[in-house]
Amino acid sequence: MASLLKKPLKLALVQLAIGADKAANLTRARSKVLEASRAGASLVVLPECFNSPYGCQYFPKYAETLLPSPPTQDQSPTYHALSALAAESKSYVLGGSIPEYVASTGKYHNTSLLFAPDGKLLATHRKVHLFDIDIPGKITFRESDVLSPGNKLTLVDLPPYGKIAIAICYDIRFPELATIAARKGCFLMLYPGAFNLTTGALHWSLQARARAMDNQVYVGLCSPARDMEAGYHAWGHSMVVDPNAQVLTEAGEGEEIVYAELEAEAIEQTRKGIPIYTQRRFDVYPDISKGHVKYEE
Numbered sequence: 603m604a605s606l607l608k609k610p611l612k613l614a615l616v617q618l619a620i621g622a623d624k625a626a627n628l629t630r631a632r633s634k635v636l637e638a639s640r641a642g643a644s645l646v647v648l649p650e651c652f653n654s655p656y657g658c659q660y661f662p663k664y665a666e667t668l669l670p671s672p673p674t675q676d677q678s679p680t681y682h683a684l685s686a687l688a689a690e691s692k693s694y695v696l697g698g699s700i701p702e703y704v705a706s707t708g709k710y711h712n713t714s715l716l717f718a719p720d721g722k723l724l725a726t727h728r729k730v731h732l733f734d735i736d737i738p739g740k741i742t743f744r745e746s747d748v749l750s751p752g753n754k755l756t757l758v759d760l761p762p763y764g765k766i767a768i769a770i771c772y773d774i775r776f777p778e779l780a781t782i783a784a785r786k787g788c789f790l791m792l793y794p795g796a797f798n799l800t801t802g803a804l805h806w807s808l809q810a811r812a813r814a815m816d817n818q819v820y821v822g823l824c825s826p827a828r829d830m831e832a833g834y835h836a837w838g839h840s841m842v843v844d845p846n847a848q849v850l851t852e853a854g855e856g857e858e859i860v861y862a863e864l865e866a867e868a869i870e871q872t873r874k875g876i877p878i879y880t881q882r883r884f885d886v887y888p889d890i891s892k893g894h895v896k897y898e899e
C-alpha cells in the first residue's frame with residue numbers, strides 16, 4: 603500500500619491568547635506562526651475563532667466577507683494577513699476559523715482558511731455541525747442562533763506530504779467525517795476547536811483519541827488559550843494524537859505552541875499490527891465513504 607504520508611511533517615499547534623482587538627489578534631498570530639516556522643514546522647494551525655472572542659454576540663461584529671474570492675483587504679483583513687503570513691513563513695497555515703459573512707445569502711458561517719506556502723488559498727471549511735448544547739447549570743450555547751452550517755467535508759492535498767482533512771470543533775463529535783476522510787486517504791484530521799471547562803474535561807482528549815483510534819490516522823486539536831476574564835472559557839490542552847491513539851504532545855491552559863513530528867511508519871505500523879483496514883465487513887454494513895458524500899478536494 604502506498605504511504606499516506608509521503609514525507610515526515612512537523613506540525614505546530616498555536617494555542618493563541620485571543621482578545622477583543624482583531625488587529626492585535628492578527629499581530630500576535632503572526633508572531634507565533636513565524637516562531638513555529640522558525641522552529642521547523644511546515645504546517646502551522648491556529649485555533650477556532652482566532653481573530654475574535656468566541657461567542658454568538660461577536661460573530662456579526664467580527665465577520666469578514668470572503669466571497670467573491672479573493673476578497674479585498676477591506677472585506678477580509680484576516681484573509682490577507684494569513685496569505686502574507688503563509689508566504690513569509692513558507693509554511694502551510696491553517697487559520698483555525700473566523701466568522702464569515704456571505705452577502706449574497708445574508709448568512710454567517712464559522713469558516714476555516716488554509717493557505718499554501720506561496721500564499722495561495724488552498725481550501726475553506728465551513729463548520730458543518732453547529733455547537734448547540736444545553737447542559738443545565740453548566741453551559742448553554744446556540745451557534746445556530748447566528749450561524750448557518752457548511753455543507754461539505756473538506757479534504758485537501760498538501761504537496762509533498764499527502765492529504766489532510768479539516769473540520770471545526772463540534773464537528774469532531776460526528777465520527778463519520780473522520781472515517782470518510784481516512785478512507786479517502788487522509789493521514790491527518792485537523793480540528794481547530796474551543797471546547798469549554800465542562801465538555802473539555804469530559805470529552806476533549808477522548809474525542810481526539812477516539813477519532814485517531816477508529817481511523818488509525820493522526821489527529822490535531824488546536825484551542826485558544828484559556829482566559830478566565832473572557833465570556834467563554836476555552837479548555838486549552840491543544841494536542842496531537844498519533845494513529846495508535848497515544849497523545850504525542852499536549853499544551854497546558856495558557857498560550858503555548860506544541861509540536862509533533864508526523865511519520866508514515868506510525869500509520870503503517872499501527873495498521874499492520876491491528877489490521878481493521880482489511881477486516882471491515884461491508885457485506886454486513888455499508889461503507890459510509892461510498893455513495894452520497896458531499897466533499898471537496
Ligand SMILES: NC(=O)CCC(=O)C(=O)O
Pocket residue numbers: 650732733770771772773775795796797798801802805
Ligand atoms: N466551539 C465548539 O464547537 C465547542 C464544542 C464543544 O465544546 C463540545 O463539547 O463539543
